[in-house]
Amino acid sequence: MRTGARPFTSRRSRALTRIVGLLAAPAVLALAGCAQAPAPDQAPALAAPAAPADMSWLPQAREISQTVPPRLLAVLQEEIARGGFGGAVEVCRDKAPALARAASEQTGWQIRRVSLRERNPRAIPDAWERAALEDFDRRAAARESAATLERAEVVMEGGQVVRRYIRALPTMELCVNCHGRPERLNPAAAARIRQLYPADRAVGYQVGEIRGAITLKRAVAAAN
Numbered sequence: 001m002r003t004g005a006r007p008f009t010s011r012r013s014r015a016l017t018r019i020v021g022l023l024a025a026p027a028v029l030a031l032a033g034c035a036q037a038p039a040p041d042q043a044p045a046l047a048a049p050a051a052p053a054d055m056s057w058l059p060q061a062r063e064i065s066q067t068v069p070p071r072l073l074a075v076l077q078e079e080i081a082r083g084g085f086g087g088a089v090e091v092c093r094d095k096a097p098a099l100a101r102a103a104s105e106q107t108g109w110q111i112r113r114v115s116l117r118e119r120n121p122r123a124i125p126d127a128w129e130r131a132a133l134e135d136f137d138r139r140a141a142a143r144e145s146a147a148t149l150e151r152a153e154v155v156m157e158g159g160q161v162v163r164r165y166i167r168a169l170p171t172m173e174l175c176v177n178c179h180g181r182p183e184r185l186n187p188a189a190a191a192r193i194r195q196l197y198p199a200d201r202a203v204g205y206q207v208g209e210i211r212g213a214i215t216l217k218r219a220v221a222a223a224n
């Protein structure tokens with residue numbers, strides 16, 4: 001039985017949306033949702049006859065999230081080879097948003113990078129992203145591999161049905177040159193970062209910690 005075009009109007013159906021989304025995803029994503037599972041007294045919501053959320057978009061969102069960061073990394077490595085870490089700072093500042101913008105235009109998804117300790121003030125996460133990032137940090141601290149952490153969900157935002165996807169970006173060896181502890185920072189990069197980002201909070205990371213995330217969102221329809 002279907003309830004028609006109003007699947008998102010109650011808290012109960014929102015909870016169902018989340019569960020269905022997680023069931024549609026591979027095991028790793030189901031793990032991502034463990035902390036979000038409803039209390040046992042809400043369990044009957046699973047059997048409720050609400051329309052399941054459409055999660056057919058998930059492979060596309062996941063693929064985009066796995067395509068953009070390696071592209072940026074390639075540009076970064078090229079620039080480091082050419083001009084060292086100091087010069088690469090500026091490339092990161094200009095190329096990272098440009099690559100995200102280009103991918104957004106190509107795919108129709110809004111794409112950006114966010115962090116709980118941002119360098120660029122535009123990378124401050126919204127509430128949904130913040131909750132995911134905090135969950136990722138907890139799980140990375142519990143020794144889950146940071147590279148596999150993701151979350152996908154259909155949510156209501158400002159009267160619209162919105163598809164949201166976020167994937168963790170782990171700190172690798174290369175990253176600590178510009179995001180690491182003081183003794184690991186490349187001196188030329190650190191000096192340039194201080195000039196360009198006086199309010200920088202994106203240092204002090206160790207390899208394996210989550211530096212931030214790539215996040216995608218797309219509104220699909222107005223709710224009625």
Ligand code: HEC
Binds near residue numbers: 086121213
């Ligand atoms: C050459 C220095 C440099 C290296 C190496 C570097 N970054 Fe950055 N990173 C930056 C700069 C500069 C910014 C700010 C970019 C901007 O203004 O949009 C940034 C921003 C980010 C952001 C966006 C959130 C924020 O804090 O503004 C993420 C996520 C990020 N870096 C992850 C990484 C990861 C992961 C690596 C390693 C694979 C890495 N970075 C390597 C310089 C670097």
